[in-house]
Amino acid sequence: MRERRLEVVFSLAAVRDVEGLDDAEAVPLVKDIAAYLETRPIPIGKPRIKKLSGFAPPLYRLRSGEFRAYYRIRGGEVVILAVTRRKDSDKRLKRISEKRRRYRRS
Numbered sequence: 001m002r003e004r005r006l007e008v009v010f011s012l013a014a015v016r017d018v019e020g021l022d023d024a025e026a027v028p029l030v031k032d033i034a035a036y037l038e039t040r041p042i043p044i045g046k047p048r049i050k051k052l053s054g055f056a057p058p059l060y061r062l063r064s065g066e067f068r069a070y071y072r073i074r075g076g077e078v079v080i081l082a083v084t085r086r087k088d089s090d091k092r093l094k095r096i097s098e099k100r101r102r103y104r105r106s
Contacts, residue, residue: 004076006076007076007077014080029067041060
């Protein structure tokens with residue numbers, strides 16, 4: 001039985017993040033995103049994927065070298081919210097959580 005493939009969609013912020021990288025950095029990152037997130041975006045024995053605590057709806061992280069891709073799963077889509085270097089991850093996570101709170105109020 002074939003696994004159901006999910007569609008990977010990049011948010012505008014994630015597109016800007018990837019476009020800001022050198023080709024040597026972007027190509028392996030995008031290959032990892034396609035390889036891991038199209039078929040099994042939920043962590044099942046894959047140390048590269050982690051469900052982050054304290055986020056509703058759930059937020060996931062994919063590790064790819066020194067980069068981190070943050071995403072959510074919506075229906076049949078995996079939505080990449082941000083791509084950042086490991087050293088900048090804490091700042092970016094804080095912005096993602098603040099954005100979510102801002103949208104929830106309205």
